[in-house]
């Protein structure tokens with residue numbers, strides 16, 4: 001494991017927008033099972049969600065903060081890994097989103113990692129490119145990958161990998177290669193939603209949809225949310241790359 005080489009004391013993990021702590025607990029136990037002493041902090045704006053964590057996961061520090069207004073430097077260079085799972089797209093105002101992403105990036109130590117899992121736009125066609133903000137009543141906006149890369153690169157974080165997290169047949173579509181693909185997915189998704197209303201149907205066919213989800217992700221045809229891995233450049237080791245302004249490829253799987 002990458003961290004074993006350089007962490008011989010306590011591993012610091014921050015889960016941003018942790019909710020009731022599903023991922024917080026999963027990652028905490030994964031680290032524990034790899035022999036890491038772990039200090040874990042769960043941050044969320046909702047005290048109700050954090051109360052669940054306080055009761056269920058007493059070994060996690062629960063911190064109530066609003067990512068829209070938190071100082072981006074509040075936890076500067078503190079964590080070996082920070083994660084933001086299905087949180088950032090809920091921060092609809094652009095200024096607030098940038099603040100939240102800057103906080104997430106700045107919280108990571110040099111050579112540490114930031115994991116972002118969210119609906120993220122990576123393709124050429126999306127209805128989110130043409131919606132009208134003033135009348136928008138949704139509670140989430142997918143952002144473009146280049147936009148996130150740009151903000152994080154300013155803080156010294158490079159995207160080192162991107163993977164499809166879930167496909168459109170389970171979580172809806174956000175983008176396509178073109179209008180035709182979008183139309184086909186839209187029709188298929190509407191049909192699926194009609195069937196998904198039946199619990200019996202979902203239970204009896206869950207295996208099929210899970211398998212189909214895996215196949216679509218393997219074929220890079222997920223068109224829904226992604227998991228991005230960023231690493232904070234260790235300027236002592238990686239100075240040349242950082243100074244040359246080497247931008248990452250626009251999309252694709254791992255660089256390594």
Ligand SMILES: C[S@@+](CC[C@H](N)C(=O)[O-])C[C@H]1O[C@@H](n2cnc3c(N)ncnc32)[C@H](O)[C@@H]1O
Pocket residue numbers: 016017018019020021022023043044045046049065066067068084085086087090091
């Ligand atoms: C969809 S839930 C995801 C929870 C958890 N990460 C998961 O994947 O199970 C989004 C979480 O982001 C939190 N959130 C939304 N806006 C926030 C903000 N401005 N500051 C801090 N947390 C926020 C919500 O309270 C909620 O717990």
